[in-house]
Structures are given as structure tokens and as C-alpha cells.
Amino acid sequence: MTTQEIEILLVEDNLADVELALHALRQNNLANRIHVVRDGEEALDFLFCRGTYKNRSFSQPPRFVLLDLKLPKVDGLEVLGQLKSDARTKAIPVVILTSSKEEKDLINGYQLGVNSYIQKPVDFAQFRETVKHLGLYWLVVNEPPPDGALSAK
Amino acid sequence: MDNAVKRMSLHDRLEGARGLANRVRGGTLTWGLLVFGALLPIGLLSLYAYRITSQSVRDLVQANNVSAGTIAAELVGHDLEQNINLARAIAALPGMIEAVESRDEEAVRAHLRAVVESYQLLDRAFVTDPTGVLWSDYPRAPESLGKNFSQRDWYRGLSRAWKPYVSEVYQRHAEPKPLVVAIAVPIRKEQRVLGALAYQYRLGGITEWLKRIKVGGGGYVFLIDHTGTVAAHPKLDLQARQYKEFRELGPIQQGLEGQPRSAEYFDPLARRTMVASLIPMAVAEQRWVVVAQQPSDEAYAPIYYLRLQLSLAGSILALAALAVVGLGRSSERNRRLNRQLEEQNQRLQQLASIVESSDDAIIGKTLDGTIRSCNAGAERMYGYAPGEVLGRPTSVLIPPNSPNELPRLLEKIKRGEGLEHYETVRLRKDGQEIHVSLTISPIRDAAGNITGASSIARDITERKRAEAALWKTNQELQEMRHYLARLIESSTDAIISTDKEGNVVLFNKGAEAMLGYRREEILGQRVTIVYESEERAKDVMRQMRQHRGAVAGYETALRTKDSALIPVLISASILFDVAGQETGTVGFSKDLRERKRAEEELKVLNAELEAFTYSVSHDLRAPLRHIDGFSKIVAEELGPGLDPTARRYLERVQEGARHMGTLVDNLLNLSRLGRQPLTKHMTNLKSLVQEVLAALKPETDGREIGWQIGQLPTVECDPALMRQVFANLVSNAVKFTRSRQRAVIQIDQMAMDGQLVIFVRDNGVGFSMKYADKLFGVFQRLHRQEEFEGTGVGLATVQRIVRKHGGRMWAEAELDKGATFYFTLGVPEKGETKNITAQGGTA
Numbered sequence: 001m002t003t004q005e006i007e008i009l010l011v012e013d014n015l016a017d018v019e020l021a022l023h024a025l026r027q028n029n030l031a032n033r034i035h036v037v038r039d040g041e042e043a044l045d046f047l048f049c050r051g052t053y054k055n056r057s058f059s060q061p062p063r064f065v066l067l068d069l070k071l072p073k074v075d076g077l078e079v080l081g082q083l084k085s086d087a088r089t090k091a092i093p094v095v096i097l098t099s100s101k102e103e104k105d106l107i108n109g110y111q112l113g114v115n116s117y118i119q120k121p122v123d124f125a126q127f128r129e130t131v132k133h134l135g136l137y138w139l140v141v142n143e144p145p146p147d148g149a150l151s152a153k
Numbered sequence: 154m155d156n157a158v159k160r161m162s163l164h165d166r167l168e169g170a171r172g173l174a175n176r177v178r179g180g181t182l183t184w185g186l187l188v189f190g191a192l193l194p195i196g197l198l199s200l201y202a203y204r205i206t207s208q209s210v211r212d213l214v215q216a217n218n219v220s221a222g223t224i225a226a227e228l229v230g231h232d233l234e235q236n237i238n239l240a241r242a243i244a245a246l247p248g249m250i251e252a253v254e255s256r257d258e259e260a261v262r263a264h265l266r267a268v269v270e271s272y273q274l275l276d277r278a279f280v281t282d283p284t285g286v287l288w289s290d291y292p293r294a295p296e297s298l299g300k301n302f303s304q305r306d307w308y309r310g311l312s313r314a315w316k317p318y319v320s321e322v323y324q325r326h327a328e329p330k331p332l333v334v335a336i337a338v339p340i341r342k343e344q345r346v347l348g349a350l351a352y353q354y355r356l357g358g359i360t361e362w363l364k365r366i367k368v369g370g371g372g373y374v375f376l377i378d379h380t381g382t383v384a385a386h387p388k389l390d391l392q393a394r395q396y397k398e399f400r401e402l403g404p405i406q407q408g409l410e411g412q413p414r415s416a417e418y419f420d421p422l423a424r425r426t427m428v429a430s431l432i433p434m435a436v437a438e439q440r441w442v443v444v445a446q447q448p449s450d451e452a453y454a455p456i457y458y459l460r461l462q463l464s465l466a467g468s469i470l471a472l473a474a475l476a477v478v479g480l481g482r483s484s485e486r487n488r489r490l491n492r493q494l495e496e497q498n499q500r501l502q503q504l505a506s507i508v509e510s511s512d513d514a515i516i517g518k519t520l521d522g523t524i525r526s527c528n529a530g531a532e533r534m535y536g537y538a539p540g541e542v543l544g545r546p547t548s549v550l551i552p553p554n555s556p557n558e559l560p561r562l563l564e565k566i567k568r569g570e571g572l573e574h575y576e577t578v579r580l581r582k583d584g585q586e587i588h589v590s591l592t593i594s595p596i597r598d599a600a601g602n603i604t605g606a607s608s609i610a611r612d613i614t615e616r617k618r619a620e621a622a623l624w625k626t627n628q629e630l631q632e633m634r635h636y637l638a639r640l641i642e643s644s645t646d647a648i649i650s651t652d653k654e655g656n657v658v659l660f661n662k663g664a665e666a667m668l669g670y671r672r673e674e675i676l677g678q679r680v681t682i683v684y685e686s687e688e689r690a691k692d693v694m695r696q697m698r699q700h701r702g703a704v705a706g707y708e709t710a711l712r713t714k715d716s717a718l719i720p721v722l723i724s725a726s727i728l729f730d731v732a733g734q735e736t737g738t739v740g741f742s743k744d745l746r747e748r749k750r751a752e753e754e755l756k757v758l759n760a761e762l763e764a765f766t767y768s769v770s771h772d773l774r775a776p777l778r779h780i781d782g783f784s785k786i787v788a789e790e791l792g793p794g795l796d797p798t799a800r801r802y803l804e805r806v807q808e809g810a811r812h813m814g815t816l817v818d819n820l821l822n823l824s825r826l827g828r829q830p831l832t833k834h835m836t837n838l839k840s841l842v843q844e845v846l847a848a849l850k851p852e853t854d855g856r857e858i859g860w861q862i863g864q865l866p867t868v869e870c871d872p873a874l875m876r877q878v879f880a881n882l883v884s885n886a887v888k889f890t891r892s893r894q895r896a897v898i899q900i901d902q903m904a905m906d907g908q909l910v911i912f913v914r915d916n917g918v919g920f921s922m923k924y925a926d927k928l929f930g931v932f933q934r935l936h937r938q939e940e941f942e943g944t945g946v947g948l949a950t951v952q953r954i955v956r957k958h959g960g961r962m963w964a965e966a967e968l969d970k971g972a973t974f975y976f977t978l979g980v981p982e983k984g985e986t987k988n989i990t991a992q993g994g995t996a
Contacts, residue, residue: 016779023786070771099774102767103825122774122814124782124807 007033007139009062011043011079012097013071020124021066021097024131030139035062040074043067044082047089064093064115064138069100077108084113091145093138206490207456211428213494214369214452215415218430221368222445224508226434229359229376229385229443231513231592231609233336233436234574235616236354237317238590240338242620243268244350248627253280253340253347258289259730260630265291267626268352271619276325276333278352280340281308285349293734306380307335307351310439315339315346319437321380322356324395331355332384332391360385365510372447379439381405389422398422399444408433408442417449428452455493514589514610517596520567522547522559525605534589534612536582552580566595566606576613588617647711647721647742650728651680653735655690667721667744669714680738685710685718693725697738702727711742720745759828766824773817781810812944819946822877823931826953831871838865838879838911841872842900845879852887856896863901866909868980874954881947882913882974888941889917889972904982914973919966928964951976 008030012018018036025031037043045051047065049058065083069076076096083089095116096109109117118134121127243249243264252260265278269291279290285303302308307320320335337351359376364387366374375386381400383389389396399405404416408431420427429446450457508515514531518524524542532539535550542549548559555578565572571594579589589610596605641648641659647667650659657680660672668675668683675683684690689709696704703726710718725740784806788795795803842862846853883898890896899914920928920935927933929952932945951974955962959979966972 014775016783017775020779020782023782099771099778100767101821120774120778122777122781123811124778124785127778127782 006035006060007063008035008135009043009046009065010034010036011040011065011067011071011076012036013038013068017068017120020127021131024128025135027128028132028135030132030135039072040076040079043071043079044074047079047083047092048086058088061089061092063144064095066095066097066134067114069096069098069105069109077105077112080109080112080114093142095134095138097134203459206459207453210453210455210493214428214447215430217369218372218415218428218445218447219413219432221366221372221374222430222432222443225363225366225374225376225445226432226443227592227609228362228511228513229441230434230436231574231590231611232359233319233334233354235590235611235613236336237319237338237437238574238576239268239272239616240336240350240352241317243623244338244340246624246627248624248631249350250340250342250347251631254342256288257634259736260634261289262291262293262730263630264623264627265289265352267619267623271623274355274358276327276331276353276355278350281349281351283312283346283348285312293730293732295734305335307337308349310437311337311339311349311351314438315341317437319439322378322382322384322395324392325353330392331357332395334378334384356385356391360387360391363387366445368445369447369452371451372445374443374445377405377409377442377444379409379436379441381409384441396422404429404431405442405444407431408444409440411440420446423448426450455490458489512612514612515607516547516610517605517607518547519605520563520603522563531610534581534587534610535579536585550579552578552586562593563606566593567603569595569603571595579610587612588614644741645744647744648739649680649683649742650737650739652737655680655738658737659739664742667713667719667742668711683711685712693723693740694738697725697727702729708745720749762824763828766821769817769821774814777810777814777817781807781814784810816944816946819944819950820931823946823950823953826874826950826957831874831957833869833871835867836870836872836875837867838875841865841876842879842883845876845883848880849884849887852884856887856891857894858887858890858896858898861897861899861901863899865900865902865911868909868978870958870978871954874957878951878954878976879913881951885947885974886913886915886917886972888943889919889936890915891941892918905977907982908977909980909982910975910977912973912975914971916971919968919970919972921968922966925964925966929962 008025010018010021012021022031022034022036025034035046037046042052043065046053046056047061049056067076067080071079076098080094080096083092083094090113093115094113095118096105096114097118097120098105099120101119106117116134118130121130246264248260249264251257252264261280265280269275269278277290277292277294279287279297281287281302284301285305285308286299286301287297288299290297303312305320306323307318310318310320317336317338320337322332322334324330325333333353333355335351336354337349340347340350356376363374363376363385368374373387375388376384377399378384381397383391383396383399385391386396398421400409401421402418404414404418407414411433413430413432415428415430417426417428419425426449427446428449429444432443432445433440434443435441509528509530511528511530512533514534515528516524516531517526524545524547527542529539531537532542535542548557551557551559558577562572571592573592575591575593577589577591578586580586590613591608591610593606593608595603596607598604641661644661645663645666647664648659648661649657649664652658657675657678660670660675664670664683665672670683681687681690684693693704693707693709696707703724705724707723707725708720709723710720712718721742722745723740723742725738727738728736730736784803788800788803788807792800839862842865846860879900883900886898887896890898893916897916899912901912901914903910903912918936924935927935929948930945931949933949934943934945936943952962955976955978960977962974962976964972964974
């Protein structure tokens, strides 16, 4: 997996949610280049190419990050904040995918520069649709920044 | 003072003077006979006659002076005594004593005011403590408050034995600088002296009637106080300065020592030689002097004239010439002397007319009580026609139902004792009772035997009435004070009052309990010591001054005796007296500790609730998603192989999860409503309703619904929340008319009690009104889930939104006929208004 280009980074602590997400992505053939991290610290290690991920390179960022907010160790908004305030990572699109529709989470998310905020629907059919749209949008429809444009700065 | 002189009644004096006049007339006759009868030892006889005549004239002048002086002394003494009695009466009022003892300045001042305003000649009254420091006065003179008067004559005189005292005369500071005396009495409780009551009495009244007393040709009567200063004088402008010149004259000094006497001296003010009689009189413990004087050249004019005539006659007779001429001349002289005597008699008549014109009732009676003489004042006072009462017993003047004091009084008279300023009740002819102050003296004949009594009565009904009014005011004041005291003591608020200087003068039980001081230790201290800081105390004062003398709801902290701070809400005002003068402040402090604790608790609870709902929105939803997701995956992947029952069960699982999800969402919405403030805009409700209808299209498609949308107004409201209200009510209406072939849903407005009312009416299944009270409760449902789906949160949410807008909500329905939901928004019936202020937080 590490040799292959990672297109989606899924940050999710709940195993059931991970499975449902993978199931939805798999049905849309999007699951093959996804990497799952289970807490905020691991997400930061991955994104900033350190710790267990020190062999990764900033020149190969994920195409987008699916970020839960309630996370062990470092919470989602903190991860978002660090990501968006660092020149090397701030261009990486981040989609918050969370159970919360609390206003303050929405406001904080957008203020920190999140690209999209989606509440996980209870209805699995809707969830599957949402994940499908997300994958298609960020991997197919959206034009990423040019290669190396980020690490060069 | 010489009691013999004082006790000698007016009548005595007048009788004495008349007797003297007769003796003089007799003396003249002797002289005439001698001239006519014996011409030979003319020189001797002339000398003899001259001596007799001149002595008689001197006696007459002196008698005249003594009479006038005695009348004046009686009247002045009576007048001052009345004033001392008044002061005594006020100092003895229980209310006054209590007010002085508790140093209740306001109550004391009320008393002083009542006195000063009731008596025209009283200019000012004040109360000092036993050391002479003034602490209450009327009218108020701020510069005198707190001033020590112990060096003043009235205080020194009073404090010598704590007996009533009349001061030396002095000029008031206030224009037109009238001459006054301070009349001072002690205020006592049992034997303890609590202070001094003094008032200034203007002597102008005494001067006025001294002017009415004429003494011979060019003579007059004046009054000198115990220091030798002129107190009242008909000829001098006493407002210009004080006249102390007389104190240097020997006869005046002897008069002040108590010796009644006659004298001739040079009057330094009139710059003439005067023949005078000095009548000492007692004023409280002091001795004053009444002086009746006439210029000696005028008084002795007959003697000078006689001397001249005699020397002429002597030389003529020595020539032994014309006896007849001498006889004629002497008879002419005789006539002239008689004329002089007649004039003196007229002067006596004048004195009698003063008695006659006095307002006091002056009566002479025999020892058995028969009235023998009386003046017009007596007839006026007792209501009798002139002469009518003469010959009647004194008992007709005594009310039948009062104990007859007459025998006792007559007994005293027979023993030669008098009675001064005895207050009693007398009866008028018309039956009306009057209060009088009596002075009774025995009348003696020439041999000194007591033959009757004279009485001077002054009508004091007015004074008694004023005293009674004072007494009543005093009682009412006391009751009011007790009532207020109870009110203040029963309050749990700290009530603290200060004087003008900011010293604590009132500290109630509530304050003791809150601040830990006992009132004895805090009274008189600066009020700032109970404030958090000096600056705070000043700020409260500043706020009061800026807001018409009062401040309400000032939040600060008070400092307890052991320096702890207590949060309080202060309402305070500046106090003013009736004259609009600032007298101090009063403040009510409410203990906020309990409220602060509750607020803290609420804050904690709110934070907990916040955390709880946040956690609910995150964590409660996750398992639902999992249940739904995995059951769906199972159904899909095993779908074809599953038997229908198993598949139905899986669907039930999913339905349950979805319903639970809706419930959680609705509950979160409801709880969020309580915490969010309203964002109000002018909103057109009609277009809002149109938007709601458009959103409901999926549910209304294929249904036959008659929409009746009225002219809905534009009102100020939170549009997002108002959309929820209509969405809930309209979707309910759509839902509960599902069984109707043709549904009719009306959305309109009406007016009720001047309020705008919006309503949503349907012809659906309705409900029984006996469950109406359950409609708006959370999770309360009136229908089974399989009939009409729902969570039971919708109407609770709607009601909460309506209440947040300051409105109310209710419903009317009939089972199977339909339902109407009404709500108001706290807006008047003419909807379009911008005068609505935000009304957050009522939900």
C-alpha cells in the first residue's frame, strides 16, 4: 500500500464506521487506494510524514482526507487546524465526516479552513450515496493542484 | 425678689394711691385754713405749708410711679411665667422625652416646629445635649448644628441648678435683629437631665403695652433685665443696639438687689433728671426691675411754682399790707393746687383705665367669695353684661362638675397667701368652659387686715388647645414610629441609615445578621466601613445624586465585621426633611449569596447539559447508523436467500433505527432552541407559508387539499424558527387529514384582545379536548404510531418557539371533526410594527 499512491486518508476511530465506509467505497470501486488511521496523532504522523510514516513524502499527499471530529488523543479539529496552518499540507482537501451537526463544530470547522462538512446520515442508503458522491467528486470531478506545487513552497 | 412688693396686688396699689390722694387733699385744706385763719405768724406758717405741700406732691408722684410700676411688673411677670410654663409643658411631653432620649432628631424637630408655629412671638426653638451642644432646632440653622452653647448665659443659668431660666436680653442674629430672651428649661427623664430645651421669645410684645402705660406728665415705664440691660422701653429703638447704661446707676443696682425704692437720678439716655420708682420682680430665678419714671422738673412743677409764690407772698406779707390780696392769692393758690391734685387723680384714672382695658380678667372679691369689682376683660372673658356679675358668688364662674376649689383658695387668701399661675377651668355664662391661668392675691385694708382677694385670670384655652393638638400629633408620630420600627426590624434585608455626614444612625436586625456587627458598635461610625471600598461608597452616593436622589439595584459587595465580602443588591435614597434639606441616606441591601450560588449551579448544569447534548448528537447516532448499515448490507447480500419473514424482521430493525435517528435529531433541535438567542427580522409570514407548502410537496402530491391561505402579516420574528412552526403545524394538518377524501386546511390570522393570532385549521381526525393538556408535552402522542407516524416532539418544539417570541399557544379540536392550532407572537393585532423588542429566554 505504501508504494502505491494513497488517494484517500480516512481518519476514523470507530471500527464499525470504518467498515461501513469501506463497504460503501468498495461498492463504488474506490476502496483500493484508501488508508485508514484510527486517531488524530496517527493522522498527523501520516500527513506530516513522521513517526511510522517518516518514509512518506510531502510530494505525494492524499487526494483528500475524510476526517471524523471525535477522535482519541488529538481531536479532529486540532488535526484540521495543524493541517491548514502548515504551508506543506494546507492545500490538501479535507472533508469532515461526522455524527455531529452542532453549530459550533460547523463554525469551527469552516473557520479552520475545512473544504466540506458532511453529517453522517443514519440511513445507510443515504450514507452510501454520500460516500459515493464524495469519492467521485474529489477523485474525479475536482482538479487537484499540480504535482509538487505544494512541496516546492 | 421682694415678695412683699410682688404680692401686693394691683388693687392694693390702686387703693393705696387713692388714699394718698385724699390725704394730700386734706393737707391742702389745712394749709388754706391756716392762710385764711392766721395771718400773723405768716413766715412760719408759709414754711410749714410749703413743706407739707411739697412732701405731699412728692408722695403723690411716688405713689403714681409705684402704681404704674407695679402694674407693669405684674403683667410682665405673668407673661414671662406663661412662657416658662409653656416650655415646661413641652419638655414634659412623653413623646418629647422619648425623642430626646433616643436622639430622634426628626421627632424632636416636629415638636419644636409645632411650638414655634403656634406662638407668634416665638422665633426659634432648639434642643441641646446636657453639655450644651445643639443637635436639633427649628427653623433649621445648619451652622448651629453641633455648636456648643455652654458659654451662653441661658445655658449657664439653666445648668446651675437645672431649673427654668430666662436669659439676659440679646439681639437675634437674624434681621431685623429683634430683642429676645432665651427661655430655657431642662428635659428630664425621672431625675436624669437629658438635655435643654430653649426658645427665643421676642420682647416686642411687652414693649407695645408698656407704651400704653402713662405715668404723670412725660413719664413712662420700662424694663431692665438681671444684667442691667434694657429689656423693653417705650422710648428707645431697641433694634438699633443694646442699652446697658442703667447698670451703672446706684438705684438700679439696688433694685436689682431686690430693694424696692424711689429715687432721683440723672437718666443717661434721656439726659434728664428723673424721679423714679424701681419695682424688683422675679423672673425665674433672676431679679429684673421695672422702672416707672418721670422727668423731675415736670413731676415737681407744682412745688417749684409754690416755692416761687410763697417767696413773693412772704415779702408782701412782711410789709403787712394787703391781707385780702394775700387771702385772694392764697385761695387762688389753693385752687391751683386742687387743680394739680385733680390732674394726679386723672392719672390714677388712667391707670384704672389700663386695668379696665386689659384682656386679662381682673376681679376683686370679698372673703366669702362675693364678686365686688371686675374689669371689662373679666366680663368679656366670662360673657357677662357690664355690672351683671357684681354681687354674685365667685362659684358661678366654676364649672358645676369640677371639684370646687374655691373654699381651699379662700382659705389660702385668709392665711395671707397668694397663688400664682394656677391653671384651672372656668365657666362662661353661656356654659362654655375655658382654661385659665389664675394669679390671686389678698387685699388688705389700711390696718393690714385681709379684706378680700384680687384675681387676674388669663384665657389659656388656645394654649391648651395647641398643647392638646401637640399631644395628639405626638401620639400619632409615636404610633407611626413604632410601626416603621417593626417594619424595619422584620426585614431580612440589611437596612442602614446615615445622617448627612455619613454616620450610621440606623442599623436593623437584618443588617446585624448579615454583617455581624451589633448595632451599639456600629451606630455613629462611618457607613463606609461596611462597604467593599471607600470608592464604592462614594459611587453609590454619586449615582443617587445623578438619579434624583435614589439608586435601585446597585450591585456591589458589603464588608462584614470579620472582613468577608457579601454580594448585595443595594437600593438607596437620599433623605430630605419637610423643608427640602438633606438629612441623610437610607439603603436596603439584599443578600445575593443565595442567588449567586444558584447562578453558579445553573452555569454548571448548563455546561453539563451542553456536554450531554453534544455527546448525544455524536455518540447516540453512531450505533444507529451501524444497526441500519449492517442490517442493510445483510439484507442486500443475503437478500435473495432470505425467507420473507427474516427479510421483514431486517426491515423492522432498519425502521427502528431510522425512527430512533429522527427522535434524536428532533430532541437535539428542541434542546438547542432553549439555548439559542432569537435572531429577529421583519418577516412576511405569507411567503414563509408558501415556502413551507412548497417543501411539503412530496407529501401533498396526489392528495386533494383545499388550501385557504389568508392575508398573513409581516411581523418581526426569527424566520428560521417561524418556518419550523409552520412546517410542523401544516405537516400535522396534512398528516391528520390523510383519511379525508377532500382535506381543507386554513392558515389565517385573527384578532383577540388586541393581539394578533395566527391559526392553522384542518378538517382531519381531530382529538378529544380532554387530552388537550397533553398536546404540547414532549413525547406525548394522541395517536397510535401505525395510524399516524410521529415522535411527539413537534408540538413541544412549536410551543417552545412561540414562547420564545413572547407568545402563547393553544388548540381547539373535536374528535373526527378537525383541529385548530392558535398562537400569538406578542405582537399587537395590526401586525406591521417595528416596536417589538427582542424577548429572548422566556422558553
